[in-house]
Amino acid sequence: MMTDVAEQSGDTTDTQAGEAGGDTAARFGTDEPGAAARIAAIRERIDEIDRTMIALWQERAELSREVGATRMASGGTRLVLSREREILERFRHALGADGTQLALLLLRAGRGPL
Numbered sequence: 001m002m003t004d005v006a007e008q009s010g011d012t013t014d015t016q017a018g019e020a021g022g023d024t025a026a027r028f029g030t031d032e033p034g035a036a037a038r039i040a041a042i043r044e045r046i047d048e049i050d051r052t053m054i055a056l057w058q059e060r061a062e063l064s065r066e067v068g069a070t071r072m073a074s075g076g077t078r079l080v081l082s083r084e085r086e087i088l089e090r091f092r093h094a095l096g097a098d099g100t101q102l103a104l105l106l107l108r109a110g111r112g113p114l
């Protein structure tokens, strides 16, 4: 299970925002130690989220390619536009206009450009 940022933020002042070397202001955008420690803790979670999203992105693209290969090998179509519309609508509903752009990139990652 992934760790919540709030659980990590109590004891990070010296080890993450202070001793690790380099200029605190340059690394964290502030030289206030408490703020820098909190930012360091949040960044750990951000990095974890990014790694997870990259892995999920790659897994999704692989699965999408497998669906396309399976369908074409059976004489089917490369694309199913009604399904793509459903996915676009799901992302638009959840995330607005940015969701639509994200879904377009996701779809392209799996099946290639139209």
Ligand SMILES: C=C(O[C@@H]1C=C(C(=O)O)C=C[C@H]1O)C(=O)O
Residues within 6 Å of the ligand: 063, 064, 065, 067, 068, 078, 079, 080, 081, 083, 084, 087, 106, 107, 110, 111
């Ligand atoms: C993966 C599929 O094939 C294509 C790729 C899609 C996707 O990446 O989600 C959706 C529809 C198809 O155009 C599918 O039909 O489910």
